[in-house]
Amino acid sequence: MKKTISLLLVLILAAAVAGCSSGASSLGLNVNGSKGKDTLTIVWYPNESAADLKDARDEIGRIVEKATGKKVEHKMTTDYNIAIEAIANGSADLAYMGPQGYVEARNKTEDVKPLFTNSGESGTLDDAVYYSWINVRKGDEAGYKNGDSFAIDSLAGKKFSFVSNSSTSGFKVPAAGIIGYFGKMDKYKNLSQDDLMQGGKDKFFSDVLFGGSHQGSAVNLLTGKADAAAFCDTCVSNYVELADGTANKPGAVYKVKEGAAEPFNTLAGKEFVVISVTPVLNSPFVANTKTVSEEDQKKLVDAFTADDVTHNPKIFLPKDSKATGLFKQKSGNERFLPVEDAWFNPIRELSK
Template identity: 25%
Template structure:
């Protein structure tokens, strides 16, 4: 006769074995929550990306819920606690997210100008007497968010390479967004500033910034572009399907909100340059407020 204890243990083992393969295969939710960069109003971002939503639903056979968090910090935390499944990060905010959630995986980066990279500009007000990076000494510089790649980390590195230390050789202000930096430089509220080259080019093209009042002082080396990331604990087959689906996007209407020509494969190692830059600047990424 089988004892009650043995019978109970057998049931528990049977339940574990039934659950085991499912857990090993990873999560495969019916609805995927896709987080987009909170760089405009949430309603505008969601409306502009309805084409992406439809494309992913058709390609993945899943319901897609577009999510726009209040800021980068909440986006990083949402990925950390698995409240979102895919996220489109800025390069530095990805590195910050990865440091806090090692399981997340980058799989595709924005391609612009035929490359999965972009660059940062150091700009100056034309009346500020700044012709070279070294001329920023004694001036006030506008940076974007502390977690911004091309509006904080990289411009600081450009100045560091010219022998200028933040807070010692020049003062600085964090102004939030890239366009806020450009407008502050144009108005003379700060003498110089750092921002993304594509954003600056767009601001000039739309006549939001007058090139007669602001000029480019320096341009950075190529920076790995904005990555798409996925939760590492999703089912391997689903992750592969997601990657393939993104890499096969060809529709200009879907790519337009990202100012992209396509998406290209990317790995975590491609972002080591940002980690190295942070070390150069003595920035502890674990203490950066995202």
């Protein structure tokens, strides 16, 4: 009898909850999704929170508003973990984040879902990559050569700058490369990611810094705080230009542009050399599916993958543009494409 009564109570409660949900939905309340929301919040990593990227952020916000009919608020951050937690806990609805950050957010909750990413020069996902660099100051590069090629042997014992331990190209990828290379040596056969996060006389690096952003890591290098530093090509492309060599190839020399915005405004003319280059999967725009309805998710994918966004010079800067932005046309085929969670499995492998 007690079991029967308990079962009836469960059924009654379930019906009551369903009825409340139905009633709330009919009133347009936010039971599950953004149907009843007036505003969508986009959270940005420190790299994309820079003041000189405001126009790019605003244009993305304008497209979101037009697609969904909702207002947009931008939430800037100074720490990767703040952005990751915000999209995971639903205090932010949308985010543009690196692959590692997405994986970490997804590990917290499957409510986080990738919507789209930028293609490669082919206009497909086949070459949808950017590049993780390990860099040294111009003048120091000879110490990182093995014959005619560059090598990372000399990194041991140096002062090194990463971006954040939640950064794909600013930590996970270069750390995996360092471990893969040095781990073949008896002395470093047990080297781990944790070993690379702290410096000291008995550690792999003599000192380890975290720039907080790719720009910050580059500044650590150029100001002499670090002997070598990891950061990516796209996050510093607004501030530096190729001075010698081939772009995204070891040996390429980059120089800080005249008139570069903060934090490079006092570093014009400073040069660095890329000694290691690794391709990385492009970064996704993601949604929290508990706060963004399926309808709005579809509207956003449709809007951002449409031709008018592909040809929007405020989103994809023309090849010869001097403006500051997040994406740039190189071949003329670049565009946004839908992307699924499984596409990021190679990034998950880096943490195993």
